[in-house]
Amino acid sequence: MKIKTKDWKRKIIGGLCLTSIAFVFQACYGTPQDFGNDLLVEGLVKSKKTGLPIKGIKVSVADKVQYTNTNENGEFSFYIEKLQNTKIRFTDTDSTQNYLFSNKDTLVTIKEPLQTSKGAKVYLNIELENK
Amino acid sequence: MIRLLKQTLFREFRKFETKQHELNYLFWECTTRCNLNCRHCGSDCSKDSMHKDMPLDDFLKALDTIESPAENFTVVLTGGEPLLRKDIETCGREIRKRGMRWSMVSNGYLYNETNHNSLLNAGLGALTISIDGLESSHNWLRNNDKSFERVDIAIGLAASSSRLNFDVVTCVNKHNFQELEDLRKYLIMKGVKAWRLFTIIPIGRAKEDEEMFLTENQFKGLMDFISESRLKNDIDVKFSCEGYVGRYESKVRDSNFFCRAGINIGSILIDGSISACPNIDRTFVQGNIYTDNFFSVWQTKFNIFRDRSWTKTGKCAECKEYKNCQGNGFHYWHGEKKNVLVCHNEQLKKATNQ
Numbered sequence: 001m002k003i004k005t006k007d008w009k010r011k012i013i014g015g016l017c018l019t020s021i022a023f024v025f026q027a028c029y030g031t032p033q034d035f036g037n038d039l040l041v042e043g044l045v046k047s048k049k050t051g052l053p054i055k056g057i058k059v060s061v062a063d064k065v066q067y068t069n070t071n072e073n074g075e076f077s078f079y080i081e082k083l084q085n086t087k088i089r090f091t092d093t094d095s096t097q098n099y100l101f102s103n104k105d106t107l108v109t110i111k112e113p114l115q116t117s118k119g120a121k122v123y124l125n126i127e128l129e130n131k
Numbered sequence: 132m133i134r135l136l137k138q139t140l141f142r143e144f145r146k147f148e149t150k151q152h153e154l155n156y157l158f159w160e161c162t163t164r165c166n167l168n169c170r171h172c173g174s175d176c177s178k179d180s181m182h183k184d185m186p187l188d189d190f191l192k193a194l195d196t197i198e199s200p201a202e203n204f205t206v207v208l209t210g211g212e213p214l215l216r217k218d219i220e221t222c223g224r225e226i227r228k229r230g231m232r233w234s235m236v237s238n239g240y241l242y243n244e245t246n247h248n249s250l251l252n253a254g255l256g257a258l259t260i261s262i263d264g265l266e267s268s269h270n271w272l273r274n275n276d277k278s279f280e281r282v283d284i285a286i287g288l289a290a291s292s293s294r295l296n297f298d299v300v301t302c303v304n305k306h307n308f309q310e311l312e313d314l315r316k317y318l319i320m321k322g323v324k325a326w327r328l329f330t331i332i333p334i335g336r337a338k339e340d341e342e343m344f345l346t347e348n349q350f351k352g353l354m355d356f357i358s359e360s361r362l363k364n365d366i367d368v369k370f371s372c373e374g375y376v377g378r379y380e381s382k383v384r385d386s387n388f389f390c391r392a393g394i395n396i397g398s399i400l401i402d403g404s405i406s407a408c409p410n411i412d413r414t415f416v417q418g419n420i421y422t423d424n425f426f427s428v429w430q431t432k433f434n435i436f437r438d439r440s441w442t443k444t445g446k447c448a449e450c451k452e453y454k455n456c457q458g459n460g461f462h463y464w465h466g467e468k469k470n471v472l473v474c475h476n477e478q479l480k481k482a483t484n485q
């Protein structure tokens with residue numbers, strides 16, 4: 001699906017109204033508009049030693065509360081705030097099952113994401129070493 | 132002079148927007164189940180659970196009819212209480228996957244650390260939580276002793292996220308009118324950046340409850356409170372889109388009054404009905420997703436929303452400010468539609484003896 005850019009005519013006429021926020025609106029019982037400052041982070045976590053996917057690894061945004069976990073196939077997918085540099089942390093919170101993998105921090109920089117018509121995204125292939 | 136020029140330009144802009152009628156904002160009434168039993172309910176929506184939640188696939192089929200969605204097109208999940216849906220994150224993710232944005236309106240009762248995290252993971256971009264006063268007023272209006280305690284947690288979590296475009300809404304009534312300043316301070320203390328105030332529609336259960344409605348002087352007091360708060364710059368306070376407020380227009384909002392229902396705002400209601408804002412009288416329904424193509428209804432119907440000349444009736448017929456107001460918010464037209472239910476401008480004039 002193609003997302004069209006806002007009609008330039010609309011912007012000019014809106015701008016003439018001497019208000020830059022003519023397009024920002026919300027209904028009484030609605031929410032503010034979302035201007036989509038986000039990034040889809042997806043990836044796969046594997047063991048460096050065996051090459052097998054690891055489930056139950058906590059994937060978190062460093063210094064923030066947001067996190068997700070890898071699934072049965074070692075995959076994860078979540079939307080995070082798009083910032084210049086974001087550190088994604090991989091933590092083994094399930095060590096008895098996962099044989100004590102080392103934690104790993106990966107820095108995602110804003111230059112890396114792939115800009116698609118559906119938003120910015122990045123794919124991370126992560127290998128965790130055994131402790 | 133500048134005010135008149137601005138008004139003229141804005142009317143041209145409104146005309147242009149109406150002609151374009153780009154769909155920017157789509158409400159999805161994804162459930163009518165609710166976990167609270169608020170006093171002002173029945174006025175805003177029918178909180179029955181007679182209807183089953185709409186299956187996600189039915190909604191997505193309708194959503195997929197939209198050709199070239201607008202930049203920043205947002206689906207607003209509303210209810211009932213959307214958090215009662217077990218698949219709320221899946222709903223959000225499916226919308227976001229299509230390159231569209233999504234947001235949610237909640238009473239905050241069920242909003243906790245776990246679903247704050249999972250909703251952000253699913254791409255939630257904006258959130259509105261309603262609070263109707265400090266502890267006793269809020270609990271009174273919500274008919275629930277724990278509701279303030281719960282909404283306090285929800286507001287704290289939402290305000291802590293820099294990703295969310297978050298605001299708080301308050302339905303102003305006789306009960307909480309005197310505590311608006313304290314509520315403002317409380318919200319600032321919680322780190323809230325934006326606060327929207329609205330009043331109640333005199334229909335349904337609320338119509339019989341005098342406590343729900345502000346007097347004319349109180350309504351003017353509300354406009355003064357908003358104007359003064361906006362000058363302080365410590366929280367973005369505004370009056371909701373609900374109605375035209377004459378001389379207060381530039382003082383209580385960022386932009387002139389413009390009811391965009393059916394112009395940029397559409398909705399898919401619980402039974403598949405296609406309309407504009409969910410608080411609009413259901414006799415204005417334009418079609419149904421189970422029998423019609425949603426986007427073709429949006430493109431070809433909605434004439435009654437886009438040509439408001441029929442509202443020049445009752446007290447609006449002779450109104451000198453009709454050009455700016457066009458019959459107030461669409462949700463103030465009910466029943467026979469012979470007269471607007473509320474004229475905010477008239478209330479203000481009465482309060483100032485004009």
Ligand code: SF4
Nearest residue numbers: 447450456458459474
């Ligand atoms: S009389 Fe009607 S058109 Fe005039 S200000 Fe009131 S609601 Fe608006």
Ligand code: SF4
Nearest residue numbers: 028372390408460462
């Ligand atoms: S119908 Fe009411 S809530 Fe909807 S845009 Fe118009 S004024 Fe706002």
